[in-house]
Amino acid sequence: MINELVKKIKQLDAPIVVGLDPMLDYVPDQIKKKAFDEFGETLKGAGEAVWQYNKGIIDTTYDLIPAVKPQIAMYEQFGVEGLIAFQKTCEYAKEKGLVVIGDIKRGDIGSTSAAYAVGHAGAVQVGSKKYRGFDEDFLTVNPYLGSDGILPFIDVCKEEKKGLFILVKTSNPSSGEFQDQLVDGKPLYELVAEKVAVWGESHMGDDYSYIGAVVGATYPKIGEVLRKIMPKNYILVPGYGAQGGKAEDLKPFFNEDGLGAIINSSRGIICAYKQEQYSSFGAENYADASRQAVLDMKEDLKKAFVK
Numbered sequence: 670m671i672n673e674l675v676k677k678i679k680q681l682d683a684p685i686v687v688g689l690d691p692m693l694d695y696v697p698d699q700i701k702k703k704a705f706d707e708f709g710e711t712l713k714g715a716g717e718a719v720w721q722y723n724k725g726i727i728d729t730t731y732d733l734i735p736a737v738k739p740q741i742a743m744y745e746q747f748g749v750e751g752l753i754a755f756q757k758t759c760e761y762a763k764e765k766g767l768v769v770i771g772d773i774k775r776g777d778i779g780s781t782s783a784a785y786a787v788g789h790a791g792a793v794q795v796g797s798k799k800y801r802g803f804d805e806d807f808l809t810v811n812p813y814l815g816s817d818g819i820l821p822f823i824d825v826c827k828e829e830k831k832g833l834f835i836l837v838k839t840s841n842p843s844s845g846e847f848q849d850q851l852v853d854g855k856p857l858y859e860l861v862a863e864k865v866a867v868w869g870e871s872h873m874g875d876d877y878s879y880i881g882a883v884v885g886a887t888y889p890k891i892g893e894v895l896r897k898i899m900p901k902n903y904i905l906v907p908g909y910g911a912q913g914g915k916a917e918d919l920k921p922f923f924n925e926d927g928l929g930a931i932i933n934s935s936r937g938i939i940c941a942y943k944q945e946q947y948s949s950f951g952a953e954n955y956a957d958a959s960r961q962a963v964l965d966m967k968e969d970l971k972k973a974f975v976k
Contacts, residue, residue, distance in 0.1 A: 670831050670879065671832050671877050671881075675875075683733060685736075686736040686934075687959075691719045697722070715747045716753055717754070719751065722939075724758075725955065730956075736768035741771065756803055770805065771789050773789055776814050778817040780821075782819075786824070790825050790826060807832045808831075809883060810835055823868060827871075830879070836861075866902060870901075883904075884922065886919060892906070892922045906931065909937070938963055939959060
C-alpha cells in the first residue's frame with residue numbers, strides 16, 4: 670500500500686491527507702436537520718449526520734488528494750452508531766480510490782495488540798469464514814509500550830501489505846514532558862525514531878517502508894533531525910494550519926526527491942466554510958469550500974518549495 674500512496678502523491682502532486690475528524694457542531698444545520706428528521710435527536714441521528722457530512726467532503730475532494738485520515742475518537746463518542754459512520758466513511762473513501770489512514774493511536778501488548786491489528790487492518794476468523802472489520806490501509810499506533818505493542822501490528826500488515834504510522838514526536842504542547850526526556854544524552858523521540866527505522870527495514874515497499882512515523886509540523890528543526898534518522902520511512906505530519914504549523918516549516922520533513930512526507934489538515938479543510946476567507950460559500954456549499962481549501966493548501970505547499 671505504501672507504493673500506492675507514493676504513486677498517488679506523485680500523480681496528484683499533492684502530499685496531502687484530509688483529516689476526517691468531525692464534531693457534531695462542524696456539521697451544517699441542513700444535514701443535521703435531515704438526519705434528525707429521519708432518526709430523531711439520537712445517537713443514530715448523529716451518526717447519520719456525520720456520515721453524510723463526510724460523504725459530501727469526500728465527493729468534492731477525492732480527485733485532488735491521495736488519502737483521508739478519519740480519527741476514530743470523533744466517531745466513538747457516538748457509540749456503536751458512530752463506529753458505523755466510521756466504517757461507512759472508510760468503505761466509501763476506498764470506493765473513491767482514496768488511501769485510508771485509520772487514526773486509531775492504539776497501543777497495547779500481546780493478544781490485545783494483535784486483536785486491534787486484525788480488527789482494523791486484517792480479517793477476523795468467524796467459524797469457517799473470515800471477515801474484515803474496518804479495513805483501513807494504514808493505522809496510527811503508539812509505541813510507548815515497546816516492541817510488544819508494535820510487532821503484532823507489523824505481522825498483520827505484512828500479511829495484508831498494509832502499513833503503520835508510529836507516533837514519534839507529536840504536535841501537542843505537552844508532548845515534551847515525556848518525548849523530550851534525555852536517555853543517554855538523546856531525547857526519547859530520537860530513540861523511538863531509530864527503532865522505527867529498524868522496524869521499517871523489515872517491511873519495505875519499492876522505495877519507502879510500509880512503516881512510517883508521525884512527527885508534528887510544529888517542530889521543523891526536530892523534523893530535520895528525524896528525517897535523517899528515518900530516510901526510508903514516510904512521515905505523517907499533523908499540525909499544519911489550525912494547530913499552527915506553517916508551510917514554510919514543512920520542507921525539512923521531505924527528502925531530496927520531494928517525497929517522504931504527507932501533510933495532514935483536518936479542521937482547516939472540513940470546517941473551511943466556517944472560516945472568513947471561505948464564508949461566501951455558505952453552509953449549503955460546505956463541501957465546495959472544503960475543495961477550495963484543498964486547492965489553496967496545495968498552492969501553499971508549492972510556495973514553500975515542497976513538491
